[in-house]
Amino acid sequence: MVQTRNERNVAIIGFGYIGSVIGAVLAQSGYSVVGIDRDKDLIRKVNAGQSPFNEPGLEDLIRSNVQAGRLRTTDDISTVRGCSVILITVGTPLSDSGEPDMEQIVLVAQALAPHLSDDQLIILKSTVPPWTTEQLLKPVFEKTAKVLLAFCPERIAEGNAIKELTHIPVIVGGVDEKSASAAAEFWEAALGVKTIIVHSARTAEMVKLADNLWIDLNIALANEIAQLSDKLEIDVLEVIHAANTLPKVNYNVNILLPSVGVGGYCLTKDPWFVHYFGKSHELDLQIPRVSRAVNDRMPYYAASLIKDALLNGDVPSRKHSVAVLGIAFKNNTGDCRFTPTKHVIAALNEHGFDLRICDPLVSEKDAQTVTSMPLIQDMEEALKGADAVVFLTGHRIFHEFPLVRLAQLLRPGALVFDGRMFFPREKINEIKALGLKYKGVGR
Numbered sequence: 001m002v003q004t005r006n007e008r009n010v011a012i013i014g015f016g017y018i019g020s021v022i023g024a025v026l027a028q029s030g031y032s033v034v035g036i037d038r039d040k041d042l043i044r045k046v047n048a049g050q051s052p053f054n055e056p057g058l059e060d061l062i063r064s065n066v067q068a069g070r071l072r073t074t075d076d077i078s079t080v081r082g083c084s085v086i087l088i089t090v091g092t093p094l095s096d097s098g099e100p101d102m103e104q105i106v107l108v109a110q111a112l113a114p115h116l117s118d119d120q121l122i123i124l125k126s127t128v129p130p131w132t133t134e135q136l137l138k139p140v141f142e143k144t145a146k147v148l149l150a151f152c153p154e155r156i157a158e159g160n161a162i163k164e165l166t167h168i169p170v171i172v173g174g175v176d177e178k179s180a181s182a183a184a185e186f187w188e189a190a191l192g193v194k195t196i197i198v199h200s201a202r203t204a205e206m207v208k209l210a211d212n213l214w215i216d217l218n219i220a221l222a223n224e225i226a227q228l229s230d231k232l233e234i235d236v237l238e239v240i241h242a243a244n245t246l247p248k249v250n251y252n253v254n255i256l257l258p259s260v261g262v263g264g265y266c267l268t269k270d271p272w273f274v275h276y277f278g279k280s281h282e283l284d285l286q287i288p289r290v291s292r293a294v295n296d297r298m299p300y301y302a303a304s305l306i307k308d309a310l311l312n313g314d315v316p317s318r319k320h321s322v323a324v325l326g327i328a329f330k331n332n333t334g335d336c337r338f339t340p341t342k343h344v345i346a347a348l349n350e351h352g353f354d355l356r357i358c359d360p361l362v363s364e365k366d367a368q369t370v371t372s373m374p375l376i377q378d379m380e381e382a383l384k385g386a387d388a389v390v391f392l393t394g395h396r397i398f399h400e401f402p403l404v405r406l407a408q409l410l411r412p413g414a415l416v417f418d419g420r421m422f423f424p425r426e427k428i429n430e431i432k433a434l435g436l437k438y439k440g441v442g443r
Helices: 017-028 040-047 058-067 077-082 103-115 132-141 161-165 177-191 201-232 236-243 270-280 287-311 341-350 379-383 403-409 425-433
Strands: 006-013 032-036 071-074 083-088 121-124 148-151 170-174 195-197 321-325 354-358 388-391 415-418 437-440
Touching: 006 017, 006 077, 017 032, 017 058, 017 071, 017 161, 032 077, 040 058, 040 071, 058 071, 058 161, 077 083, 077 103, 083 103, 103 132, 121 132, 121 177, 132 148, 132 201, 148 177, 148 201, 170 177, 170 201, 177 195, 201 236, 201 270, 201 287, 270 287, 287 341, 287 388, 287 415, 287 437, 321 341, 321 379, 341 354, 354 379, 379 403, 403 425, 425 437
Parallel strands: 006 032, 006 083, 032 071, 083 121, 121 148, 170 195, 321 354, 321 388, 388 415, 415 437
Antiparallel strands: 148 170
């Protein structure tokens, strides 16, 4: 039986973190959404109304829309035949040689092509090198059908993804004007957001890379200012907050915050996409290499700060215990992909500390990608009698833990290391008043 397309039917190929957030929000807006993925466990969870990812509000949206019949998942790519809009959100990792690995994009294009028909709107959202939409996807699809094809970079951040999806402007670049207009109309109707149409799909592809290169470079700037602040014995946050009051053209200076490093799927690879594409056009771009080098060093720098603050140059007479709180790469999420905490933990282990690992938001399975040490589920158990507590993430649950109770559990005079908590001055004073030592990155 021939399937007919419904203007409210959307297929999302690749129902990982980005795909599941978009799918749940679209379903909540009244669209009929089918997520297509190869992960059997993910399919089972979503169809049971469960979120495969720890994102605030996501499970509620998935559960309610699965129950309402507006959201389902499958591994059958032929289901795109009944959809007017097809979103592609599969991963594009770095290859072992440091080049963009386009295998998943190619496989999706080849599998998708036989099921396409005229006037379907296909939107690529995976981060890719410029020209991918026009030179890789378009030739494959046009052999089968006259589809509308556009690239729209994903710009949401974990921990606040649902809100950002319906507030941040969507960048639209089509392979032609008709495709760009169709994509813009879809997002405006579906999400109620402003759309910005750029000249071409490759322009939109470059926008995504420019955004992430700016973020990585800005964090690298903050990290180097932090290292200098450590030497000068000044507070880097005071420097940054004051520096950011300077108006420049239409905006203020906007230096981001330092930490134990940069992690996640995008920022750790997208600068290398830019570097690779520069090389392919005979350009030796310096910024991607510099920002990556600075940020990749930070976990080891943080570990050295912890060692120096805890031991103060002494040879320890016993093995010091360190409670590590938080191993996800980002605050208030359980995502451990490419987390810099992995390298902090490894370095602390090499320094000979007895480590206790605790992150209430991370699953046992994901924790195994960071360290072979078991997770301690009870935060108080991890803290009890420790010589130091090392905050590698700034989860809300950690901020809510009373400092008085922290001091009661730790050894007298224990170290509190602030890797991502960004304690304000009054909290630092309270930590010291409780008889504990404080050290942060650049603080």
